[in-house]
Amino acid sequence: MTVELVCVGTELLLGNIVNTNAAYMAEKCAMLGLSMYYQSVVGDNPERLKELLEMAKKRSDIIILCGGLGPTQDDLTKETATKVTGKTLVEDAQARQEIETFLTKRGRKITENNWKQALVPEGSKVLYNPNGTAPGIIMEDENTQMILLPGPPNELIPMFEEQVYPYLNQLQPEIICSKMVKLCGIGESAAETEILDLIEKQDNPTVAPYAKTGEVHLRLTARAESKEKAFAMIEPLERELYHRFGSKIYTDDESITLEMAVAQLLAKYHLTVTTAESCTGGLLAGRLINVPGISENLKEGYITYSNEAKEKLLGVSHDTLEQHGAVSEETVLEMAKGGAAAANADICVSISGIAGPDGGTKEKPVGLVYMCCYCKGKTYVERNLYTGNRSKVREYAVASALTLLRDAILKEVES
Amino acid sequence: MTVELVCVGTELLLGNIVNTNAAYMAEKCAMLGLSMYYQSVVGDNPERLKELLEMAKKRSDIIILCGGLGPTQDDLTKETATKVTGKTLVEDAQARQEIETFLTKRGRKITENNWKQALVPEGSKVLYNPNGTAPGIIMEDENTQMILLPGPPNELIPMFEEQVYPYLNQLQPEIICSKMVKLCGIGESAAETEILDLIEKQDNPTVAPYAKTGEVHLRLTARAESKEKAFAMIEPLERELYHRFGSKIYTDDESITLEMAVAQLLAKYHLTVTTAESCTGGLLAGRLINVPGISENLKEGYITYSNEAKEKLLGVSHDTLEQHGAVSEETVLEMAKGGAAAANADICVSISGIAGPDGGTKEKPVGLVYMCCYCKGKTYVERNLYTGNRSKVREYAVASALTLLRDAILKEVES
Numbered sequence: 001m002t003v004e005l006v007c008v009g010t011e012l013l014l015g016n017i018v019n020t021n022a023a024y025m026a027e028k029c030a031m032l033g034l035s036m037y038y039q040s041v042v043g044d045n046p047e048r049l050k051e052l053l054e055m056a057k058k059r060s061d062i063i064i065l066c067g068g069l070g071p072t073q074d075d076l077t078k079e080t081a082t083k084v085t086g087k088t089l090v091e092d093a094q095a096r097q098e099i100e101t102f103l104t105k106r107g108r109k110i111t112e113n114n115w116k117q118a119l120v121p122e123g124s125k126v127l128y129n130p131n132g133t134a135p136g137i138i139m140e141d142e143n144t145q146m147i148l149l150p151g152p153p154n155e156l157i158p159m160f161e162e163q164v165y166p167y168l169n170q171l172q173p174e175i176i177c178s179k180m181v182k183l184c185g186i187g188e189s190a191a192e193t194e195i196l197d198l199i200e201k202q203d204n205p206t207v208a209p210y211a212k213t214g215e216v217h218l219r220l221t222a223r224a225e226s227k228e229k230a231f232a233m234i235e236p237l238e239r240e241l242y243h244r245f246g247s248k249i250y251t252d253d254e255s256i257t258l259e260m261a262v263a264q265l266l267a268k269y270h271l272t273v274t275t276a277e278s279c280t281g282g283l284l285a286g287r288l289i290n291v292p293g294i295s296e297n298l299k300e301g302y303i304t305y306s307n308e309a310k311e312k313l314l315g316v317s318h319d320t321l322e323q324h325g326a327v328s329e330e331t332v333l334e335m336a337k338g339g340a341a342a343a344n345a346d347i348c349v350s351i352s353g354i355a356g357p358d359g360g361t362k363e364k365p366v367g368l369v370y371m372c373c374y375c376k377g378k379t380y381v382e383r384n385l386y387t388g389n390r391s392k393v394r395e396y397a398v399a400s401a402l403t404l405l406r407d408a409i410l411k412e413v414e415s
Numbered sequence: 416m417t418v419e420l421v422c423v424g425t426e427l428l429l430g431n432i433v434n435t436n437a438a439y440m441a442e443k444c445a446m447l448g449l450s451m452y453y454q455s456v457v458g459d460n461p462e463r464l465k466e467l468l469e470m471a472k473k474r475s476d477i478i479i480l481c482g483g484l485g486p487t488q489d490d491l492t493k494e495t496a497t498k499v500t501g502k503t504l505v506e507d508a509q510a511r512q513e514i515e516t517f518l519t520k521r522g523r524k525i526t527e528n529n530w531k532q533a534l535v536p537e538g539s540k541v542l543y544n545p546n547g548t549a550p551g552i553i554m555e556d557e558n559t560q561m562i563l564l565p566g567p568p569n570e571l572i573p574m575f576e577e578q579v580y581p582y583l584n585q586l587q588p589e590i591i592c593s594k595m596v597k598l599c600g601i602g603e604s605a606a607e608t609e610i611l612d613l614i615e616k617q618d619n620p621t622v623a624p625y626a627k628t629g630e631v632h633l634r635l636t637a638r639a640e641s642k643e644k645a646f647a648m649i650e651p652l653e654r655e656l657y658h659r660f661g662s663k664i665y666t667d668d669e670s671i672t673l674e675m676a677v678a679q680l681l682a683k684y685h686l687t688v689t690t691a692e693s694c695t696g697g698l699l700a701g702r703l704i705n706v707p708g709i710s711e712n713l714k715e716g717y718i719t720y721s722n723e724a725k726e727k728l729l730g731v732s733h734d735t736l737e738q739h740g741a742v743s744e745e746t747v748l749e750m751a752k753g754g755a756a757a758a759n760a761d762i763c764v765s766i767s768g769i770a771g772p773d774g775g776t777k778e779k780p781v782g783l784v785y786m787c788c789y790c791k792g793k794t795y796v797e798r799n800l801y802t803g804n805r806s807k808v809r810e811y812a813v814a815s816a817l818t819l820l821r822d823a824i825l826k827e828v829e830s
Contacts, residue, residue: 013451015442016625020433022456027430036428037463039456041437048452210431275697275718281704282690282697285718289696290806292772300724303690303700303716305709309758313715343724357707391705 001172003034004060006052008068008077009151010043021066021156028160032168033176033223034062044074053084057144062168067151069134071113078119078137081146085139087121092135095126099133127163131155138167145171177230178221180254181241182261184214184403191216194244198237205233207241214399215258247410258402259287265409266297271346273405275301276314276339278326278352279369284398300343304335314338314350327352327364329372329381336374347375349405353384355393369397375408416587418449419475421467423483423492424566425458436481436571443575447583448591448638449477459489461498468499472559477583482566484549486528493534493552496561500554502536510535510550513543542578546570553582560586592645593636595669596656597676599629599818606631609659613652620648622656629814630673662825673817674702680824681712686761688820690716691729691754693741693767694784699813715758719750729753729765742767742779744787744796751789762790764820768799770808784812790823 005025011017022039029036038060042048049068056063068077082089096118103110117133120126127136132155137148147164149156169175183191188211192199195218198207205222220237224230242249250261266273275285275298285301288294302313307326310316315338316331324330335350353369360366367386372379382404386396420440426432437454444451453475457463464483471478483492497504511533518525532548535541542551547570552563562579564571584590598606603626607614610633613622620637635652639645657664665676681688690700690713700716703709717728722741725731730753731746739745750765768784775781782801787794797819801811 012438013441013454014445015438015440018433018435018438023427023430023433025430026428030429037458037460039428041454043452045452277697279704280701281713282692282700282716282718285697286695286701286809289694289718289720290809292770292774292805295720298696299721300728301697301718301720303697303704303718305704305716306714309715355707390707394701394705 001034001061002059003029003036003062003064003168004056005036005039006049006056006063006065007039007041007151008044008049008065009041012041012067013043021151021153024153024157025064025066025160028165029064029168031176031178031219031221032165033172033221034168044068044076046076046080049077049080050084053081053146057084057146060144062145062147062171064147064149064164066149066156069117069136069148069150071111071117071133073113078121078148081137081139081148082121085121085141085146087123087139089119090122091115091118092120092126094128095120095135098128098135102130102133125167127159129155129159131158136163138164172223174223174225175227175230176221176223177227177234178219179231179234179238179252181218181220181238181249181252182256182258183216183218183245183248184250184258184399184406185248186216186245188216191218191245195241198240205230205237207237213395214403247407250406257291258399258406260291262402262406262409263288263291263294263297265406265413266294269409269413271297271409271412272343273298273347273349274339274343274345276310276335276348276350277301277303278305278310278335278350279355280351280353280394280397280401281305283394284349284351284401287398287402299345302339302342310335314342325364327354327368327370329370329383332370332372333379333381336372336379340374347373347405347408349373349401351397351401353393353397355390355397357390367393369393369400371397371401371404373401373404373408375412378408378412380404380408380411416449416476417474418444418451418477418479418583419471420451420454421464421471421478421480422454422456422566423459423464423480424456427456427482428458436566436568439568439572440479440481440575443580444479444583446591446593446634446636447580448587448636449583459483459491461491461495464492464495465499468496468561472499472561475559477560477562477586479562479564479579481564481571484532484551484563484565486526486532486548488528493536493563496552496554496563497536500536500556500561502538502554504534505537506530506533507535507541507550509543510541513550514548517545517548540582542574544570544574546573551578553579589638589640590642590645591636591638592642592649593634594646594649594653594667596633596635596653596664596667597671597673598631598633598660598663599665599673599814599821600663601631601660603631606633606660610656613655620652622652628810629818662822665821672706673814673821675706677817677821677824678703678706678709678712680821680828681709684824684828686712686824686827687758688713688762688764689754689758689760691750691763691765692716692718693720693725693750693765694770695766695768695809695812695816696720698809699764699766699816702813702817714760717754717757725750729757740779742769742783742785744785744798747785747787748789748794748796751787751794755789762788762820762823764788764816766812766816768808768812770805770812772805782808784808784815786812786816786819788816788819788823790827793823793827795819795823795826 125138134150222233339348356366540553549565637645637648731749754763771781
């Protein structure tokens with residue numbers, strides 16, 4: 001089946017906002033095995049939207065519209081889509097009730113134009129919206145499914161996950177299920193090479209790689225007559241991936257991030273960690289502290305951007321800095337040992353590098369980053385050379401440091 | 416004049432990447448006063464692309480295509496666009512030379528298919544690409560300008576800034592110039608209310624607000640027969656904005672970020688700063704250290720996520736933490752004073768809050784964040800209540816802290 005996206009909003013045409021909804025829905029549709037050939041953006045203009053919808057009806061089985069369901073006169077997606085399908089709008093009692101509850105609960109005044117949002121095309125399926133006042137709508141006719149969704153991502157995403165995804169899944173002759181296996185410590189092309197034979201012969205289930213900063217995600221997808229059967233088909237493929245990639249796989253749960261996986265290990269083995277950051281300047285700790293509840297394991301961290309701070313807070317020796325420089329194996333080693341001692345922590349991860357744009361030399365070019373993980377007496381040093389601008393170098397360094405930290409914990413636990 | 420965007424790439428249709436190029440180019444086109452009614456995404460499919468281009472030629476004056484200019488057989492944007500305009504491809508000697516230089520410099524092997532990128536439609540204007548191997552192309556016929564650009568943002572953006580923007584500007588009867596005035600410490604609606612009279616009566620020049628995290632950007636645009644006249648028209652409007660917003664304006668240079676503006680103040684007045692972060696866990700320091708050359712002013716920072724760390728590293732008294740809690744005016748005050756003393760810095764910014772999702776109470780709900788700036792003996796405390804998830808709360812807190820830091824420096828300098 002084919003699906004087409006139509007995003008409605010003048011703010012997209014003016015470049016005021018980035019269309020993250022399109023990427024989100026496109027990925028979900030790909031997961032469902034739907035073929036997407038077109039994405040369009042139009043403004044809040046009924047003529048142009050009507051023309052586009054008429055064309056879309058001819059070329060696609062499913063049309064997903066998002067945006068333009070607000071209460072104002074400008075918001076015309078529903079009115080236009082209703083006209084194109086030859087239907088009329090009627091009030092939905094439950095939608096009216098939910099709008100009233102939503103606004104009253106938040107102490108907001110209900111104005112006459114709010115009731116416009118309770119109107120739905122006759123015979124349509126209403127997708128009630130716990131996060132806003134615009135219900136979503138599914139309109140079906142003999143050839144096309146038209147799905148109307150609110151534009152704000154905090155309304156669109158839960159509605160898609162809970163109501164649209166299951167609906168699209170049951171439209172198809174087979175159920176499609178998928179699972180995400182996430183890897184760290186391996187590049188995209190290396191990961192792809194490792195599974196080229198699987199990709200080449202694949203039909204059902206399939207595996208598809210997605211490159212992320214310092215990570216590779218592999219999506220496993222299977223089609224079958226039931227959810228149970230689809231997951232049963234995924235299982236041997238997943239087992240094969242674990243066989244090939246081993247501990248490079250940090251999770252098979254889509255909602256788990258790398259920092260969450262690391263935090264879970266820290267919690268499981270009752271380990272405390274601290275950070276000693278130079279060029280990343282707090283971003284590693286900042287990412288770890290994005291995990292709620294990490295306070296038991298990460299109590300403090302050090303940002304030591306200057307040589308003096310490396311000496312004062314981490315006890316790096318003046319000689320080491322003089323002889324080898326701040327960006328060196330010797331320095332990150334002393335930073336990690338000193339940080340662990342200062343914080344009285346089991347583990348310390350240190351980072352020192354040249355993020356650029358200036359400060360590079362022939363021996364130590366921009367992008368060179370040393371890092372060390374001290375873990376209960378053992379130390380692991382890594383030298384990386386990243387490409388990209390200052391913020392890219394720092395982002396990659398943080399991802400590498402999380403991987404180094406994870407590897408060190410795994411080695412500690414095994415030993 | 417009307418302009419239409421066509422982004423080519425299967426990775427967009429699969430949701431592998433977010434289409435930031437579209438937002439970037441849409442904003443630039445809006446700045447140029449071009450009307451954009453359509454944005455489309457299609458895959459690397461010559462039939463569908465051809466059909467779309469034929470339609471676009473009928474409805475728009477300018478068509479900007481991006482993506483699909485690579486060296487592989489899949490990349491068909493140039494071939495398809497050439498076919499639609501009835502031209503043929505010829506080799507451009509300079510393009511060939513530049514591709515060779517680009518690859519040789521980087522020690523990369525030149526393969527036969529690289530020369531495909533040196534082919535351009537006869538009679539077209541070639542946009543040479545210092546950041547990659549795909550040149551951009553401008554094709555003109557009596558009715559339409561078709562502009563082909565490479566997909567990677569690090570190639571597209573410089574090419575657009577340096578070559579496409581001036582080209583589009585000279586196409587129009589009048590020159591369009593714009594300037595961005597950036598504000599901190601004021602919300603979007605408050606900023607808009609303040610200039611409602613200017614917005615309502617505006618024609619030329621115009622002012623348009625853009626909401627950012629903890630900031631509001633105002634774009635001033637004028638049309639005139641020359642660049643000088645356009646900027647002369649912007650000047651009184653900008654003066655009026657400075658009159659109304661005063662020091663809330665932190666820059667009128669589009670390339671300056673809030674952390675850069677703060678770093679410039681620190682450098683100008685030879686001030687040293689340190690950070691003492693709890694819930695933001697290093698993100699404030701991380702953002703400041705994104706400014707190259709800040710090492711003279713920011714030498715170290717403290718991540719004190721636990722109460723023990725607040726006592727140990729910053730000297731916060733045990734009693735204060737017991738009596739008032741970690742998220743309180745009293746605690747951030749002691750954190751800031753203690754941080755400045757520990758780092759021997761002129762200034763210290765402290766942050767402590769409840770980022771969620773857990774840990775909130777009726778008195779201290781999720782989103783409550785206290786912060787303090789100690790600046791040469793004076794202290795400024797702020798209490799904020801943010802909405803949004805954990806990472807949003809932390810992001811907003813960092814933006815507020817930068818604003819608080821900036822305000823403190825300005826007060827110090829004035830006094």
